[in-house]
Amino acid sequence: MEPIKAIEMKGICKTFGSVKANEDVDLTVYNGEVHALLGENGAGKSTLVNMLSGIYRQDCGTVSIYGEEVHFSSPKDPIEMGIGMIHQHFKLVDVMTARQNIALGKSKGLFTRNKQLTKEIRSISDQYGLDVDPDKKVYNMSVGEKQTLEIIKVLYRGAKILILDEPTAVLTPQEIRRLFQIIRTMRDQGCAIVIITHKLGEVMEISDRITVLRKGRTIGTVKTSEVQVPSLIEMMVGKKVDLAIKKEKTDQEKKVLLEVDNLHVINSENKTALSGISFDLHAGEILGVAGVAGSGQKEICETIAGLTRADKGRIFFEGENIIGKTPRDIIRLGIRMGFIPEDRLGMGLVGTMDIVHNLILKDYQNQPGIFLRRGPCEAKARSIVERLDIQTPGIHYPVKKLSGGNIQKVLLGREIDSNPKVLITAYPVRGLDIGASYKIYDLLNEQKKNGVGVLFIGEDLDVLMDLCDRVMVFCMGKVTGIVNPDEVTKEQIGLLMTGGKEGLAHDQI
Amino acid sequence: MTRFNIIKRDDLPKKREWIIRTLAILFSLVSAGLVILALGFDPLEVFPGMVTGALGTEIRLTQTILKAIPLIVTSLGILVAFKMNFWNIGGEGQILMGALAAAYVALNVEGLPKPVMLLLMAAAAMVAGGIWAFIPAFFKARMGVNETIFTLMLNYIAIKFVTYLQYGPWKSPESQGFPKVATFPDNATLPKLFGIHIGWVIALILVVLVYIFINHTKKGFEIRVVGESKETARYAGMNISSVIIVAMLISGGLCGLTGMIQASAVEKTLAASLSGGYGFTAIITAWLARLNAIAVLFVCFAFAILLQGGSYIQISMQIPAAVADMLQGIILFFVLGSEFFIQYKIGIVRKNIPQKEVA
Structure with missing residues (x-):
């Protein structure tokens, strides 16, 4: 028997200005599986899941949840459909207790029912092996506890489909292990889980299937058990990459x-x-x-x-x-x-200034006189663009419009140049x-x-x-x-x- | 179902930008025309009336330029502050304090040759305007006090203080009981060149100076960096407090100079009304000029045409002052509104598949 399709997205497009964030993207996630969404920064992963959580609306394409086509018009709709999103940056109120955070935006009526709520929280915790003290204030919690609380929060709202955006970025290896244990328990109980990450080791460890995105397009969906890391990278980057980082021993005296x-x-x-x-x-x-x-x-x-x-x-x-x-x-x-x-x-x-002026930033203090001298920095800008292979329409192009990698090269280039x-x-x-x-x-x-x-x-x-x-x-x-x-x-x-x-x-x- | 998507765009070609702006002006004229029609006037008479009223004869053109001068100088002052993301709403107060200082010099220093007298008045006005701007700048730099409210409130202090002087200690004995400060002596009034007081020459020179200052000096660079990101300024080793204070001294100084020009050349005395709202109007013109000193010149002239044309049709066609103000409001509304369409694109999404709505 074919397992139930929890999420089916077909032909999704989304454009921001002139940027095509998603173009004809397909994603199918079954109940009882952990599905990794893999791709480099800017591949369109976040855009895609933000459409699932009702933050964006697709320009074209269809989204079906449990086989039924849906049109989300606010972040409330997906919650009612049982989709829970856990963002990279936690959305918790620091001065409130765990219980208050869970009740937020959910409680109907004037009064909170603490006892009832505690009971419900406990039953969810027991079911999935989560543990959070309902009376602990959020500001007293460790990052791992906050994340657990976020998970309980979405489960309490009835989520059967869980989306985790880069959940491991802020965790220690030990906390990651515990999170993965929770994810596995949930999968075994029939939940569908989408996990976004670019850490390949984690993808191989936790996921059942992987969908790879590149430049806003679906490259393919593979079974984790049938794929190797190098071929995943090839799918992500589009070419073979030598993954070994060279560590050269230098014979310098240890000054x-x-x-x-x-x-x-x-x-x-x-x-x-x-x-x-x-x-x-x-x-x-x-x-x-x-x-x-x-x-x-x-x-x-x-x-x-x-x-x-x-x-x-x-x-x-x-x-x-x-x-x-x-x-x-x-x-x-x-x-x-x-x-x-x-x-x-x-x-x-x-950001709004060009490469030349960003070089002047570190240079002008030592220039004589009251006027700004651009000449030397223009030459410098040209040589840095050439040496570090910065992709830019010119040295007079605002740096914030460059891609992340090129922005970093401008910065690193300036610092190295001194x-x-x-x-x-x-x-x-x-x-x-x-x-x-x-x-x-x-x-x-x-x-x-x-x-x-x-x-x-x-x-x-x-x-x-x-x-x-x-x-x-x-x-x-x-x-x-x-x-x-x-x-x-x-x-x-x-x-x-x-x-x-x-x-x-x-x-x- | 139809819905709208608002998308930020950053790649609009210059040509399209100007098409949008031109359309905005056309639409504003049409809407303003309808309003005029509804009030029982003929728009085909009123609009040309405004233009000929502002540019038609030498006298009218002079009036328009007289309105443009204070607007340009004040806009330049506002621009310097806004470049730094410092919201100087205190132009009015700085103008009045400048005028006050100039008047003090004009009425109390005797026997100076005209050029020395005028320079002294200008210097006093710039210092006074600068001090009026320095107060909020100091508190902003040291304690992070919100400058918007601070500068705004200082306006009222300046207005009331000048009113007090005008009605009290500085009231001229020769004014036969009228609350009026004594008229400036002849050596304290700006001379004329080509029939207009030389404020226009000062304004032109200042446009160039401010342009060079912002774009080609180290201080101007620092002001732009501080406006963009204080953290970056700190990282680059800039002394942020001193940048804020210097910029505000210049900003207030320029506004103060407007006060001196108006007091010396137009009113020939000190009056609480001489700022004439230029301190506020300059905020609009500085924005419309996209904080570019050269563009300020043209925007302010266009604005002066609007002001002068508006007052002309009041007199020549018996159109109420309120209507002239409304026309200005409508035109501004469209021009400022068009900036939204320059920065954002509105897409209309039509869904043709029949579907069920969720919840």
């Missing part, structure tokens, strides 16, 4: 370029962001930083770059203490440090497609070969372990270990990410 000593930082919310951070960065190495999102990665970068004030501690750049120096001081003193911030268009570049000795990179491949990511890894390796010390904040543990010479693990603003990736396992790093013991305790929830 210390940057020394961070007992650094303490309190962030704008008056919480301790970094406490007692100490490490060295050597010439000719890539030092990776691993950690759950928000463990102090942003603060360490911005403190070294002079954007955040340190409360205690010292930072030595080639033996000179640079603590308390503003970015202006650093530029004017000619300290050769490059910084690729996490938020490229919000911090590193000016011949830095230390290069700080925060999530340099976030949002980039596979090809562009590898180009960035190559560029970082090239810098390492030239004797630059690179601090690499990453999120994909596989990449961190393949690319970096050493990996430093952050947990809640502390360094819980600096390890050699050749000597440890992913699980061990995962344990350090949760602070060792705490991670174990958390795992037993």
